Amino acid sequence: EDQVTQSPEALRLQEGESSSLNCSYTVSGLRGLFWYRQDPGKGPEFLFTLYSAGEEKEKERLKATLTKKESFLHITAPKPEDSATYLCAVQGHTGGFKTIFGAGTRLFVKA
Amino acid sequence: GAGVSQSPSNKVTEKGKDVELRCDPISGHTALYWYRQRLGQGLEFLIYFQGNSAPDKSGLPSDRFSAERTGESVSTLTIQRTQQEDSAVYLCASSPSGPLEQYFGPGTRLTVT
Numbered sequence: 484e485d486q487v488t489q490s491p492e493a494l495r496l497q498e499g500e501s502s503s504l505n506c507s508y509t510v511s512g513l514r515g516l517f518w519y520r521q522d523p524g525k526g527p528e529f530l531f532t533l534y535s536a537g538e539e540k541e542k543e544r545l546k547a548t549l550t551k552k553e554s555f556l557h558i559t560a561p562k563p564e565d566s567a568t569y570l571c572a573v574q575g576h577t578g579g580f581k582t583i584f585g586a587g588t589r590l591f592v593k594a
Numbered sequence: 595g596a597g598v599s600q601s602p603s604n605k606v607t608e609k610g611k612d613v614e615l616r617c618d619p620i621s622g623h624t625a626l627y628w629y630r631q632r633l634g635q636g637l638e639f640l641i642y643f644q645g646n647s648a649p650d651k652s653g654l655p656s657d658r659f660s661a662e663r664t665g666e667s668v669s670t671l672t673i674q675r676t677q678q679e680d681s682a683v684y685l686c687a688s689s690p691s692g693p694l695e696q697y698f699g700p701g702t703r704l705t706v707t
Contacts, residue, residue, distance in 0.1 A: 487636075517695060526598075526685050526698030527637070570636060579650045580625065582696070584637040 485510045485575050489585035496561055496592050504556040504588045506571030514574040516554050518547050521568045521587070530556075530569075561592045596620065598699035600686050606705045607676055615671045615702045619688030627696060628661055628671050629685045637685065643669065676706045 486509045496502055508516065515534055519527035531540045533549040540547050544565065546557040556569055568587040574580060599618045607613050619626050624645045629637040639653040643663040654660070658676075663669040673680055683703050687696035 489636075515694075519698075524700075526687070526700050527696075529695040529697065532695055572637075579652075580642050580644060581639050581650055581652060582627065583639065584629075586636040 485573060485578055485581075485583045487571055487573055487583050487585035489569075489571050489588050491588060492586070493589040494591070496558075496590070498562055498592055498594050499560045501557070501559045501561070503558070504569055504590070506554040506556070506585055507552060508554070508571070508573045509552075510573045510575035510583075511578070512576035514576050514580075516549055517572040517574075517582070518545075518554070518556055519570040519572065521570055527570055558590070561590075563592045563594050566590055566592045598686055598688050598697055600684075600699035600702050602702060603700065604703045604705075606707060609678060609706055610675055612672065612674045613676055613704065615673075615684050615704070617669045617671070617686030617688075617699060619667070619669070619686070620697055622666075623688035623690055623697070624666050625689040625691060625694075625696075626663055626669050627687045627689070628669070629687070630655075631683045631685055631701070633682075640671070640684075673704075676704075678706050680704060681706045 488507045490505045518530040521527040531547040536551045570587045572584040601616045626643040628640040641661045642650040658674045661671045683701040685701045687698045689696045
């Protein structure tokens, strides 16, 4: 069964303090791994798709990386506006297009 | 362009009543997903539609839940005989094609009293 585990559950950073969020996954043949950002009371907002181990993608202060077992979302010099819940999700080749989401990491960035 | 819209934004219903939630996907998006998000938790897959193919209903938690989609347009999620454990935010997402990124609506917050 496809599974996604995110850690830590919550992360508190000072502005400018870089860190990483972890997403460990188990899937029967990875079709794609996705990162989303969710602000309170809103639907998730797409950030990245990663398809194969070794792939990296960047957007502003965020960089996502992928290995065969996990993905990291690196946040460089975060700002208070980066505070949100970050969700990781996977699609496997054997699950149709069913998407499995992790529980998320709540990030708080203090000025 | 217009994003995914959902209605109503909030719904309060009494236990045992039926509710219908609506999703308008982005025009041209062939794939449509429904998810449930309980307070403080991640998204729980409910159902997936792709064009005219048979939907993937493997995430529906019970036979009280059903969903329909006409072609590549509007979808409705129906919950019959609502229970308190059905209280959650119901999110809809659409995608240009199955394995690509999904664009989410703002959700419908359902409260069953």
